[in-house]
Amino acid sequence: MRYLLFIGVAAVAALAAPVSAQFLGKPDSPPRSAPSVAQQFWAPKPSAPTPYVAPNKIHWKLSEILAAHRGQSDWLQPLVRNPEQEADYVSLGAGKKTKAKMYADDRVMWIVQDGAMRVSIEGFEPFIATKGFMVTVPYRNIYTIETIGDKPSLRFEVRRSGSKPLYPLGETPDPVDGKTYVKVARGTPGAATLATDNPIYVDFLKQVAIDDKPYNGKFVWDDHFTSNILRGKAQPVAPDTNRGHFHIDFTEFWFIMEGKIGYLIEGYPYFETEQGDVVTAAAGRWHRASNSPNTPVSTRIPLNPRPGILHNFESQ
Incomplete structure (x- = not known):
């Protein structure tokens, strides 16, 4: 009986409330202040680096x-x-x-x-x-x-x-x-x-690869697929103490579209790639990607299974 009474009260309350106010987050709901984002937090990283199981490997040439x-x-x-x-x-x-x-x-x-x-x-x-x-x-x-x-x-x-x-x-x-x-x-x-x-x-060679102009834009972006176009000029190689970041649950991989991209991935020394190569950072491994200093302009295409996956950088 208490269960039936609760349903009845809830139903009456729902009927009495304005329809547009029944769902949290509607435009006419009470304004919500932006939540704060923690600048530092604990992230679960594998105790041992996630292994590469064939056909996966760090660098396909x-x-x-x-x-x-x-x-x-x-x-x-x-x-x-x-x-x-x-x-x-x-x-x-x-x-x-x-x-x-x-x-x-x-x-x-x-x-x-x-x-x-x-x-x-x-x-x-x-x-x-x-x-x-x-x-x-x-x-x-x-x-x-x-x-x-x-x-x-x-x-x-x-x-x-x-x-x-x-x-x-x-x-x-x-x-x-x-x-x-x-x-x-x-x-x-x-x-x-x-x-x-x-x-x-997208016709990359005609629409994006224009002179040495940098580019940072989306190609596809949905709930199961994310792919960006990241184009930039040459930059110095960072020291190995800069380990980059890692992703908790997902593997990230890249197609080298243009030039040379340098990588530092946990467990491997720094290496550089050529156009058409494919590089993979297994889930949970520190990784850093940057434009090689050995070519004027480089472009990489990162591929991920979620939009905006969390980047966990080393806390200073």
Whole structure:
């Protein structure tokens, strides 16, 4: 009876209150002062550095990847595997075309490293993407990639871990271990997302790499995917006592878009990278990325599974 009385009182109170005041944080709610952000705090860091488990490793060199696949036109090189994201280098032979497919609830993103491709995304005009193009397909958008020209196209592709593609009925799905593709009908509206908050593509070489102009902007930004474009001039190498920061729960990795980027990652000496390389800082490891002093301008593309993940810097 007390439970029923409580529900009744709550219901009456809800009916009596203005509808717009029922939800905390509405524009006409009482103003809330900005919460203070602690300048120092305790953060749980692994007692031992998180290990790299294959195919993950601290530094994938593009030159070594290409050497390993010399003479091949169609190949896939796994690079990153973690609970949130996975990344590969994918080569598609001249004249070849991917099957039409889409992802149910997550986007896919890639950077063209070499060659040329025609990208067709349902609802958008097809476009030709060449070296330096950054492309992203929102979820539930059917798309294809077709290599054009007389050489393979090569792309660095990132997806949500565990996401499996869906195919229109005209395609034969590629087999997936432990899964059986069955014919289904969509039971809810579930419309495809549009490119309202994120662009479909950026032509980096024409839109960003202008003279030596620095750039710091978002490419894609949603609740499961974050990718920025960080371009800057050469800078001196900081001392090893500057360990940078670490992330508590997530692995961060980077695609080297231009120039050379220097890294200091916990457990490894400082090293520098080349364009097309991929670098990974396992979750919980101190890491520091900076533009190399050995080239005028450098650009890195960081990839993370959350927008604004917490950066934990060493307390002084």
